[in-house]
Amino acid sequence: MNATVNAKPRGRQFFNNPGPTNIPDRILRAMDRPVMDFLAPEFLEIHRACFAGVKRILKTDQNLFFHASTGHGAWEAAVANLFSPGELVLVIETGHFSLGWKEMAETLGLKVETVEADWRKGVDLSKVAERLAKDKGHEIKAVLAVHNETATGLVLPLQEVRRALDEAKHPAMLLSDTISSLGSMEYKMDAWGVDVTVGGSQKGLMMPTGMAITGVSAKAMEASRKAKLPKYYFNWELMAARMPQKFIGTVPVHFFFGLQESIKMIEEETLEGVFARHARLAEATREAVRVWGANGKGPTLYGQTVDRLSNSVTTILMPEGQTSDAMRKAALERFNLSLGGGLGPLTGKVFRIGHLGDLNEPMLLGCLATTELAMKVAGVSFGPGGVDAAIKSLAS
Numbered sequence: 001m002n003a004t005v006n007a008k009p010r011g012r013q014f015f016n017n018p019g020p021t022n023i024p025d026r027i028l029r030a031m032d033r034p035v036m037d038f039l040a041p042e043f044l045e046i047h048r049a050c051f052a053g054v055k056r057i058l059k060t061d062q063n064l065f066f067h068a069s070t071g072h073g074a075w076e077a078a079v080a081n082l083f084s085p086g087e088l089v090l091v092i093e094t095g096h097f098s099l100g101w102k103e104m105a106e107t108l109g110l111k112v113e114t115v116e117a118d119w120r121k122g123v124d125l126s127k128v129a130e131r132l133a134k135d136k137g138h139e140i141k142a143v144l145a146v147h148n149e150t151a152t153g154l155v156l157p158l159q160e161v162r163r164a165l166d167e168a169k170h171p172a173m174l175l176s177d178t179i180s181s182l183g184s185m186e187y188k189m190d191a192w193g194v195d196v197t198v199g200g201s202q203k204g205l206m207m208p209t210g211m212a213i214t215g216v217s218a219k220a221m222e223a224s225r226k227a228k229l230p231k232y233y234f235n236w237e238l239m240a241a242r243m244p245q246k247f248i249g250t251v252p253v254h255f256f257f258g259l260q261e262s263i264k265m266i267e268e269e270t271l272e273g274v275f276a277r278h279a280r281l282a283e284a285t286r287e288a289v290r291v292w293g294a295n296g297k298g299p300t301l302y303g304q305t306v307d308r309l310s311n312s313v314t315t316i317l318m319p320e321g322q323t324s325d326a327m328r329k330a331a332l333e334r335f336n337l338s339l340g341g342g343l344g345p346l347t348g349k350v351f352r353i354g355h356l357g358d359l360n361e362p363m364l365l366g367c368l369a370t371t372e373l374a375m376k377v378a379g380v381s382f383g384p385g386g387v388d389a390a391i392k393s394l395a396s
């Protein structure tokens with residue numbers, strides 16, 4: 001037997017992708033139980049608790065749907081439920097994920113206009129306000145926005161998009177993708193006047209991939225009754241009529257076993273505590289990267305607008321002319337550290353450190369130190385002292 005081929009790395013894998021994220025043992029244990037009839041009173045109680053808990057996390061008192069799909073399914077549900085063929089929507093460009101939602105909306109038969117943006121700086125919100133003000137005939141039916149652009153590591157201030165809509169007295173709905181900010185960064189669906197919120201299970205909620213969440217305002221429910229795009233599995237009205245679970249087909253009970261535990265964990269820490277921990281870990285990561293790039297030849301923060309840098313993921317730009325492939329490969333294959341790569345046009349040009357979900361200081365420091373090790377092994381130049389800077393940030 002060839003020992004090196006069959007050898008499994010010792011210790012845990014350090015998993016710092018910005019999704020999926022680490023699944024805590026508590027959630028795995030909660031899911032490790034026999035199946036249950038989804039009409040059983042015991043399950044209905046779990047299901048009820050999950051609906052109530054996710055509404056508290058989204059900060060909404062409105063409608064909520066779970067879809068047995070990834071976040072992409074919830075994107076599709078939002079588009080298919082709200083619009084009729086040929087209607088116009090406005091996509092705020094943030095990066096790879098915003099363009100994905102745009103492509104989906106076009107494919108499903110909508111007209112899509114984009115407010116273009118510099119991916120490193122984030123959108124100039126006055127351009128959004130201008131476009132809305134110009135739309136006197138209210139042709140634009142909705143604004144589609146990615147709250148936390150996981151590809152670039154920048155946040156979009158949704159309150160300001162709301163303000164732009166209000167100031168223009170524009171009735172367009174506001175749709176937001178909170179897939180990588182849900183349960184890791186502040187989000188207030190009702191207070192921010194978001195009509196549809198799209199979330200997923202495998203990021204801040206620390207769950208396996210495969211359950212999507214959609215918060216729907218009363219106004220969006222009303223729009224869905226008039227919308228003519230075809231839908232069946234994702235049809236909110238049909239789902240709402242399937243009481244009490246609001247599911248078309250078999251209810252994935254194990255997801256709810258896990259979700260109940262996830263909500264419990266988040267609320268034990270308190271939402272504010274969860275957000276503060278993410279902010280702390282994110283700032284320590286950024287401090288390390290600032291030092292790596294301080295020699296003028298090392299990797300730097302991709303995002304250039306300081307007050308929009310994400311607390312759930314940091315995107316790091318490689319030095320000119322170098323790809324991130326070799327250092328990511330070394331990190332994974334030699335040291336069992338999984339880092340995120342670049343998406344779309346950023347492939348090879350950046351790498352991403354996910355610092356969301358079930359993560360603490362030692363895990364982050366392990367990741368940052370091993371990232372330095374992988375850069376050294378792969379011959380990437382970087383300023384020394386990044387880990388020290390992170391320690392200093394975490395200690396303060």
Ligand SMILES: *Cc1c(COP(=O)(O)O)cnc(C)c1O
Nearest residue numbers: 070071072097148150179180200
């Ligand atoms: C992960 C992610 C998606 C895609 O979600 P899936 O569950 O992989 O379909 C969409 N938008 C954002 C912002 C994401 O981070």
